[in-house]
Amino acid sequence: MAAELPFETEIDKADSEPSFLVDVDGFEGPLDLLLDLARRQKVDLAKISVLALANQYLAFIEEARRVRLELAADYLVMAAWLAYLKSRLLLPEPPKNSNEPAAADLAAALANRLRRLEAIRAAAEKLVNRPRLGRDVFTRGSPEGLAVLKRPEWQASIYDLLDAYARQRQKAALSHVTLKHRVVWSLAEARDALERLVGVITEWTTMDSYLTEYLTTPETRRTVRASTFSASLEMVREGKIEIRQDAPFANIWVRGKSGDVPKAPETQAA
Amino acid sequence: MAETARLAFAEETNAEAIKADQLREACRMAEALLFAASDPLDESDIAKRLPDGVRVTDVLQSLRGQYEQRGINLVKVNKKWTFRTAADLSWLLSRESNEQKKLSRAATETLAIIAYHQPVTRAEIEDIRGVAISRGSLDVLMEAGWIRLRGRRKAPGRPVTYGTTDTFLLHFNLESIGDLPGLDELKSAGMFDGRLPPGFGVPTPKDDAALAEDEDPLEGGEEADLFEELGPVGPSDASEAA
Amino acid sequence: MAETARLAFAEETNAEAIKADQLREACRMAEALLFAASDPLDESDIAKRLPDGVRVTDVLQSLRGQYEQRGINLVKVNKKWTFRTAADLSWLLSRESNEQKKLSRAATETLAIIAYHQPVTRAEIEDIRGVAISRGSLDVLMEAGWIRLRGRRKAPGRPVTYGTTDTFLLHFNLESIGDLPGLDELKSAGMFDGRLPPGFGVPTPKDDAALAEDEDPLEGGEEADLFEELGPVGPSDASEAA
Numbered sequence: 228m229a230a231e232l233p234f235e236t237e238i239d240k241a242d243s244e245p246s247f248l249v250d251v252d253g254f255e256g257p258l259d260l261l262l263d264l265a266r267r268q269k270v271d272l273a274k275i276s277v278l279a280l281a282n283q284y285l286a287f288i289e290e291a292r293r294v295r296l297e298l299a300a301d302y303l304v305m306a307a308w309l310a311y312l313k314s315r316l317l318l319p320e321p322p323k324n325s326n327e328p329a330a331a332d333l334a335a336a337l338a339n340r341l342r343r344l345e346a347i348r349a350a351a352e353k354l355v356n357r358p359r360l361g362r363d364v365f366t367r368g369s370p371e372g373l374a375v376l377k378r379p380e381w382q383a384s385i386y387d388l389l390d391a392y393a394r395q396r397q398k399a400a401l402s403h404v405t406l407k408h409r410v411v412w413s414l415a416e417a418r419d420a421l422e423r424l425v426g427v428i429t430e431w432t433t434m435d436s437y438l439t440e441y442l443t444t445p446e447t448r449r450t451v452r453a454s455t456f457s458a459s460l461e462m463v464r465e466g467k468i469e470i471r472q473d474a475p476f477a478n479i480w481v482r483g484k485s486g487d488v489p490k491a492p493e494t495q496a497a
Numbered sequence: 498m499a500e501t502a503r504l505a506f507a508e509e510t511n512a513e514a515i516k517a518d519q520l521r522e523a524c525r526m527a528e529a530l531l532f533a534a535s536d537p538l539d540e541s542d543i544a545k546r547l548p549d550g551v552r553v554t555d556v557l558q559s560l561r562g563q564y565e566q567r568g569i570n571l572v573k574v575n576k577k578w579t580f581r582t583a584a585d586l587s588w589l590l591s592r593e594s595n596e597q598k599k600l601s602r603a604a605t606e607t608l609a610i611i612a613y614h615q616p617v618t619r620a621e622i623e624d625i626r627g628v629a630i631s632r633g634s635l636d637v638l639m640e641a642g643w644i645r646l647r648g649r650r651k652a653p654g655r656p657v658t659y660g661t662t663d664t665f666l667l668h669f670n671l672e673s674i675g676d677l678p679g680l681d682e683l684k685s686a687g688m689f690d691g692r693l694p695p696g697f698g699v700p701t702p703k704d705d706a707a708l709a710e711d712e713d714p715l716e717g718g719e720e721a722d723l724f725e726e727l728g729p730v731g732p733s734d735a736s737e738a739a
Numbered sequence: 740m741a742e743t744a745r746l747a748f749a750e751e752t753n754a755e756a757i758k759a760d761q762l763r764e765a766c767r768m769a770e771a772l773l774f775a776a777s778d779p780l781d782e783s784d785i786a787k788r789l790p791d792g793v794r795v796t797d798v799l800q801s802l803r804g805q806y807e808q809r810g811i812n813l814v815k816v817n818k819k820w821t822f823r824t825a826a827d828l829s830w831l832l833s834r835e836s837n838e839q840k841k842l843s844r845a846a847t848e849t850l851a852i853i854a855y856h857q858p859v860t861r862a863e864i865e866d867i868r869g870v871a872i873s874r875g876s877l878d879v880l881m882e883a884g885w886i887r888l889r890g891r892r893k894a895p896g897r898p899v900t901y902g903t904t905d906t907f908l909l910h911f912n913l914e915s916i917g918d919l920p921g922l923d924e925l926k927s928a929g930m931f932d933g934r935l936p937p938g939f940g941v942p943t944p945k946d947d948a949a950l951a952e953d954e955d956p957l958e959g960g961e962e963a964d965l966f967e968e969l970g971p972v973g974p975s976d977a978s979e980a981a
Contacts, residue, residue, distance in 0.1 A: 255603060258627020301628070340627070346683050347625055351609030353678035355600060360668045363587030367580060368777035370535040371824060374833040381883040383842035383850070385911045389920065391844065392851030393930035399869055400939050528810030529828040546831055568767030569774045582771040589768055589788060590775050 257305035260284065262341050272342045277334035278316050281309040312337070412447070417454035418461065425468050425483035433478040434459065434470070523551040524560050531560075537577035537667065574666045575673055584670065604634040608643060612665070612677055615702050616647045616658035616709050635659075643668065648712035658712055661704050674704040765793040766802050773802075779819035842883075846876040850885060854907070854919060855944050858889045858900035858951055877901075885910065890954040900954055903946050916946040 254260040264283045265275050288306045291298055315330035358364050424437045434455060441451045459481060462468045472479045527543055544553035557578055561571040569580050582590055600608070607630055610622045623629055638644040643665040649655040661674065671677065680702075708714060769785050786795035799820060803813045806822075814823045824832060842850070849872050852864045865871050880886040884906040891897040903916060913919065922941040925931055950956060 255606075255626065256628025261627075340625075343625060344627065346679075347609050347613065348606060350613055350677070350679045350683060351605045354609055354612065354669060355605050357669045357671075357678065358584035358587060360581070360670065362591065364581045364584050364670060365590055365771075365775035367532060367535075367822075368775045369821075371533040371832060372535045373530065373533055373538075375836050376833050377836060377838040379840045379882070380837045381842050381846075381879060381885075382839050383847055383910075385913070387842070387847050388851045388854065388911060389925065389928070389930055391847040392855055393925050395848050395852065395868055396939075396941070397931055397935065399867055400936050401934060525808075525810035525825065526828060526831055529824045529831055530810075532811045532822065533824050533832045546834065566767075568770035568772075580774070582775050583767065586768060586771045590771060 256299075257284075257302045258340065258344055260287070260302070261305070261337075262344055265341055272338060272345060275338050275341070277337055278313060280337075281313040281316075284309050285313070412441070412450045412454040414454050414458050414461075417451070418458040421455060421458050421462060421468070421481075425462075425481065429483050431471070431480045431482045434481050435478065437481065519548070519551055520555065520559060523547050523556045524563070527553075527556050527560055531571065531578060531580050534579070537574055537579035540576050540578065543578065572670065573672050574670075575663050577663070579667075581670070600637070601634065603631060604637045607634045608638050611638070611644050611659045612661050612674070613680070613683060613702050615660040615674075615704060616650070616712055617660075618650050618652075618656040618658055620656060622659075641668070646715060648708045648714050651711045651713055655713065657715075658709075661702075666704075674702045677702060761790070761793055762797065762801060765789050765798045766805070769795075769798050769802055773813065773820055773822055776821075779816055779821035781819055785820070842879065843876065845873060846879045849876045850880050850903075850907075853880070853886050853901045854903050854916070855942055857902035857916075857944060857946055858892070858954055859902075860892050860898040860900055862898060864901075883910075888957060890950045890956050893953045893955055897955065899957075900951075908946075916944045919944050 254263065261280060261284055264287070265272060265280055267283075268275055268279060270276075285306060288298065288302065291302075312330065312333055316334060320329065321327060360366070420441065421437065434452075438451055438455060441447065456479065459468060459470050459479075463470055466484060468481055468483055470479055470481050526547055530543055530546060531538055540553050540557065543557070547553060547556065557571070557573075561573070564571045564580075568583050568586055570583050572579060572581050603626075606626055607622055610625050611617055614621065614625075619630060619635075635644070641664070642662055644659050645662050647658045647660040650658050666672070666674065684701075703709060768789060772785055772788060773780055782795050782799065785799070789795055789798065799813070799815075803815075806813045810825050810828055811822050812825050814821060848868060849864060852867050853859055856863065856867065861872060861877075877886070884904060886901050886907070887904050889900045889902040892900050908914070908916065920928065921943065922931070922939075925941065945951075
């Protein structure tokens with residue numbers, strides 16, 4: 228308690244100062260407010276009178292209440308704590324063996340917090356006032372940039388290669404089988420060919436000899452014969468040609484019916 | 498005798514001349530690289546592109562010296578090198594168009610606390626300021642790329658620890674975190690006792706990628722999630738941060 | 740008399756020193772301006788920002804001289820000034836790095852056909868594949884150094900014939916092209932299933948440098964032109980090749 232005495236005069240002075248502006252908006256919390264109040268004592272924070280500070284803070288809160296200013300809860304919590312601290316500072320120290328911390332220690336801890344806040348504020352000030360990139364100092368306006376050219380290194384394994392080859396060949400081989408379409412002579416084709424040929428031949432001729440040109444493979448032979456025979460029957464009906472067959476599976480004979488030759492009876496042809 | 502001595506001397510000076518030539522050429526190369534690069538270059542990246550037989554540190558020290566008095570300077574930030582305009586010419590170059598948003602007081606103080614006390618938890622920041630940090634302050638600092646989530650404190654609740662980034666050093670022209678202004682004053686003031694946990698009291702800021710003894714790593718992908726989890730930015734926060 | 744002369748001289752040297760200082764400072768300023776500018780600067784733009792009493796041409800000439808031997812040079816382009824990396828160092832600014840890429844399926848298939856059926860024309864490859872080959876596939880194979888233009892087929896249109904290279908053998912670890920497995924080996928390796936039509940065969944690949952009987956040589960310098968003539972690589976080709 229004795230340690231606090233030298234500051235009594237200061238406390239009075241501080242108390243007698245005109246009341247503060249009740250404007251809590253400008254403060255970043257109770258600690259900020261306390262720091263501001265402490266600065267008004269115009270002494271080193273190490274030598275601050277915590278008791279005076281507590282009084283000032285409590286007076287501030289009182290004033291705020293008087294004008295019915297809404298205060299954030301943490302301001303009130305701090306007020307309650309400071310009221311407690313104040314009472315501890317004013318009352319005689321409890322016996323040494325008590326579990327409660329000494330009032331002087333509590334006061335010192337508060338002073339330390341204020342000093343710490345002040346110190347970090349000073350540091351923050353110095354930090355943000357350094358020459359800053361994009362505000363005070365600048366990097367090159369148009370750097371060419373360092374390019375890394377990516378050169379592809381193609382990778383494939385022999386397995387990939389063989390697999391790809393076999394798969395393609397197999398696919399192609401199988402698709403050839405399925406896609407192979409049968410050659411079919413249409414009736415119209417057969418008739419066209421027959422009409423062209425009978426114009427020049429008036430003698431009996433085997434049908435196959437008309438068709439030598441088209442009978443190239445066994446497969447085509449079948450379709451050409453079938454279609455030609457069908458077409459020839461149609462042309463016989465129209466009286467354009469005559470056909471005859473001497474025996475089953477024998478050659479079929481064909482001859483054109485020239486316009487001036489009188490029409491043979493149809494039965495003759497069969 | 499005299500002859501051999503003379504020859505040896507001649508050889509020596511010759512070797513020195515060659516070495517000087519080599520250094521000069523390496524300087525040209527480093528210079529070109531640093532000028533062309535759009536970001537600060539790692540010493541090792543520069544070394545890779547320099548000819549064998551020259552030490553990259555020699556080259557960079559020499560270059561830094563050559564540019565010391567010029568309108569552009571070579572600066573080192575956490576082992577990375579970059580050219581910058583000289584700080585004293587800031588008046589000449591300030592661009593209005595490029596004006597940066599002024600940091601709020603809350604954001605400035607939060608940044609300073611993170612810078613000087615890192616690795617530091619949110620609760621510790623709030624303890625120093627005596628007030629809760631708004632989401633907006635952390636958002637702004639995170640967005641600027643100046644702070645990052647480092648890990649989790651090995652303590653009840655495993656709170657996230659914050660630290661600064663290389664971008665922070667770059668932006669504030671600091672060669673390393675040890676160059677923070679006023680660090681000595683803060684240390685000698687010895688005021689980091691108070692109610693902070695033991696071990697927090699010695700303010701040697703660390704922005705090592707390596708975690709501190711009392712830090713655990715963040716889990717994979719946690720970083721993004723964590724930041725999200727801080728909650729949406731409210732209008733009041735945003736206005737404070739601006 | 741002597742005294743005044745001495746004074747005058749002192750004054751003169753003093754004035755000169757001041758002038759030199761002024762020029763040096765103006766150089767610093769111009770240097771910083773040119774460095775930070777995102778575009779080349781007009782002389783008049785620079786002049787506007789320099790202190791009165793210095794001639795911008797003096798400053799720029801002096802700067803140009805100072806940077807002449809350095810890794811970056813001050814150059815005048817279209818009446819505007821800018822810093823440029825020294826031309827002899829431009830090779831430094833790009834570094835090649837190999838990037839391993841898997842060959843696309845289309846390219847692999849094309850390569851396989853060329854390997855087995857060489858000398859083979861594009862039309863023949865397409866006939867076997869049943870699909871048109873994209874320019875990209877041939878490009879990639881050519882770029883990889885695995886295929887080459889061999890000659891021209893003695894046939895209508897004289898189409899170019901393709902074959903494989905030694906690089907191809909090296910990459911696929913083949914001692915010679917004859918080491919490519921034949922039909923029986925492919926069958927026993929399970930590459931073909933049993934449903935092969937009768938008469939199905941796999942050619943015995945040959946990559947002789949000597950032209951085949953039905954091949955004509957390419958004319959001199961034709962190789963490069965031919966490749967060009969295939970037309971530009973379209974984006975779709977490129978993506979297929981990747």
